[in-house]
Amino acid sequence: MAAITELQGELTQQFRQIIANDQLSQAYIFAGARGTGKEALAQWIAQRLFCTNLQDGMPCGECAECKRIASGNNPDVLTVRPDGLSIKTEAVRNLKEEMSKSSVEGHARVFIIEDADKMTVSAENSLLKFFEEPLPGMLIILTTTAKNQLLPTVLSRAQIINFPAPARKLVLAQLRAGGVSTHLAGLIAGITSDIPGGIALAADEEFTNRLGKILGLCSLLAKGDSLAFPYIQTDIVKQVTGRDEQRQVLQILGLVYSEALSRSYGREPLVLPDSDALTELSRQSSAQLANALAVVLEGTGLLNSNVAFQALLEQLVLRILKGSAA
Numbered sequence: 164m165a166a167i168t169e170l171q172g173e174l175t176q177q178f179r180q181i182i183a184n185d186q187l188s189q190a191y192i193f194a195g196a197r198g199t200g201k202e203a204l205a206q207w208i209a210q211r212l213f214c215t216n217l218q219d220g221m222p223c224g225e226c227a228e229c230k231r232i233a234s235g236n237n238p239d240v241l242t243v244r245p246d247g248l249s250i251k252t253e254a255v256r257n258l259k260e261e262m263s264k265s266s267v268e269g270h271a272r273v274f275i276i277e278d279a280d281k282m283t284v285s286a287e288n289s290l291l292k293f294f295e296e297p298l299p300g301m302l303i304i305l306t307t308t309a310k311n312q313l314l315p316t317v318l319s320r321a322q323i324i325n326f327p328a329p330a331r332k333l334v335l336a337q338l339r340a341g342g343v344s345t346h347l348a349g350l351i352a353g354i355t356s357d358i359p360g361g362i363a364l365a366a367d368e369e370f371t372n373r374l375g376k377i378l379g380l381c382s383l384l385a386k387g388d389s390l391a392f393p394y395i396q397t398d399i400v401k402q403v404t405g406r407d408e409q410r411q412v413l414q415i416l417g418l419v420y421s422e423a424l425s426r427s428y429g430r431e432p433l434v435l436p437d438s439d440a441l442t443e444l445s446r447q448s449s450a451q452l453a454n455a456l457a458v459v460l461e462g463t464g465l466l467n468s469n470v471a472f473q474a475l476l477e478q479l480v481l482r483i484l485k486g487s488a489a
């Protein structure tokens with residue numbers, strides 16, 4: 164895994180400066196996609212506060228304190244994370260108990276709530292008093308991939324730090340270092356910046372099956388073949404169970420079309436390795452490809468509405484077929 168100093172170099176430097184200037188706030192919300200290093204930075208900050216062997220204002224990562232935090236064994240650094248789909252009320256209750264015990268002397272204590280949007284509204288509400296009147300030395304960090312799902316009252320009482328997606332080059336290099344083939348690394352880096360998630364995806368047979376089916380669909384679309392329509396039901400929808408996978412199908416379609424568009428302008432291959440589908444698609448006119456790409460992106464926007472996935476995809480394919488016949 165990339166070190167946080169590499170993954171989020173700027174943010175790490177900012178916090179190094181903030182802590183050096185003794186300007187650390189008492190409550191933060193770390194917001195950003197999975198894989199952007201939110202939890203790692205929270206841990207880095209905790210290590211920075213406890214490290215006994217600071218190196219140029221950075222935690223050493225080697226001393227007993229740094230190691231204890233890395234292994235989750237420092238009683239003054241408490242982390243709560245979801246158990247399954249939600250953060251259990253009991254876990255929040257325990258955390259609050261610990262928070263109340265924080266000393267008045269201002270001895271540092273760090274409380275990290277990962278995926279904080281998975282707390283119940285009442286649990287979130289019950290934490291408010293700590294946001295309003297934090298005890299000296301108390302640092303609360305909430306991480307979230309969906310900050311809009313946090314209560315406005317919580318959002319307004321914490322400092323929000325937005326985590327940018329790591330550079331594509333870095334994600335690519337990390338995927339390659341994790342054993343992902345060149346063949347898949349570009350595509351996966353186009354779908355996610357979550358490196359462990361991406362490595363798992365590359366090893367997932369269902370994912371490679373799905374990818375094959377999507378490229379099959381692209382081949383049919385490239386030929387303007389109306390069989391693309393029934394193919395959705397027989398070959399695509401069956402391979403897709405959850406919302407994440409639905410999104411993935413549209414992401415891959417989008418990648419294939421933007422790659423084909425880029426190639427139709429004579430540019431070098433971008434993220435995808437050569438495939439028959441891509442070669443065939445690249446023969447279409449730039450206008451046709453741009454139209455298809457717009458249709459796919461529009462479809463992605465509808466994903467969270469109440470339209471059934473099959474209907475959405477069918478509509479999308481019909482529009483692309485119509486566009487390429489024009």
Ligand SMILES: [Zn+2]
Nearest residue numbers: 214223226229
């Ligand atoms: Zn250390």
